[in-house]
Amino acid sequence: HGTSKVNNQNHLEIGGVDTIELAKKYGTPLYVYDVALIRQRARQFKETFAEEGVEAQVAYASKAFSSLAMFQLVNEEGLSLDVVSAGELYTALLAGFPKERIHFHGNNKSYEELEYAIKEKIGCIVVDNFHEIALLEELSKKHSWKVPVLLRVTPGIEAHTHDYILTGQEDSKFGFDLKNGQGDKAVAHAFHSPYLDLLGIHCHIGSQIFEVTGFVMATRKLFEKIASWKDELSFVPRVLNLGGGFGIRYTSEDTPLPPSQYVREMVTEIKSQAEKLTIEIPEIWIEPGRSLVGDAGTTLYTVGSRKHIPNVRDYVAVDGGMSDNIRPALYEAKYEAALANRMNAPHEEKVSIAGKCCESGDMLLWDIELPKVESSDILAVFCTGAYGYAMASNYNRMLKPAVVFVENGEAQLVIKRETFEDLVRNEVGLKSKV
């Protein structure tokens, strides 16, 4: 998919660049991003909204993968940006990302984080709770700026996905509950507050979602509420943000819809609900993370040791693991892989790919078919672009890998591999006893 293909040397090529050359030049583990594919995904979302003739913002959920280069790319494609910490905000501003297109999320933004965002006058703050409303009103007074906000609500919709990544259901740490009146109270307060400019409502029902039903149900729930806010407060949202969560295909078991289809059905529902209420169609915002970068990322590893357990399993170990991709260990996430240096070789054995961290759970893939795997082979694991590098750690003092962007036959190093010096940069040894 994307610009990936097998070249005449039987190597995996991405963006017109031979991945074996990349592994030689930059070392492994290496994250490789297919920039053309990211652009294509971004344009699909934007074009679908344009075809539907509605005002929209597509905000990249930067938690999926953030870096200066990524933020520059997102800006080149004219997307907005969802940040969830002062760290992401700092990186975005350093990348020159337009402030007015940055949205700030999070269930426990600190006073300092909010003040940072307000001083920079970013596009909007997605308010999560009453504590945050109080902080924002105080900061609005201090800086004499009416803060543009969305209110995040929990519509009580469960999306079908892994439990750990459900955020839209009622029992969630995020947002104002719609069922017990919290949402109504927050809307009334924010709408009347001289310190807040209530742009609209936000909800996010989960991640890696394959069906559009959840989004449609969430939309209906929101409109039930909008009807009552319109009657009781004369508040009509200018913006409706339905979050992210559009699923991608990691393995053949996954059956996502094309990204445009989620958008199309969502827009259709919003249009018809708005018509019923005789209100203007609100601006529609979405926050895709995974679906913009997930399948554009490939991780390259070098194969090292093996362990054969007769009648049980063959373990093949690579030079990375849970330190660069914790998703298999954390969510039992599944991936597909191939030998990048022998792409067309017939499959001859079933192996399980182990990482090199000191933990039995450090496995990347179970029971996959590959050609006879040898030490020094380059293993490519596909679809690692979202929540891979972003969730990497220094467990076992592993060095975070390098990241390269490839496009039109050119490779650009966008994040350097960590060094041993990086590992101890912030450390202070014991004072010597004299």
Ligand code: LLP
């Ligand atoms: N908006 C909000 C408010 C979110 O909480 C999230 C993801 C997104 C947008 C983007 O969702 P996406 O389009 O990427 O599904 N670490 C997990 C995923 C956590 C998602 C957290 N929130 C994983 O590796 O699967």
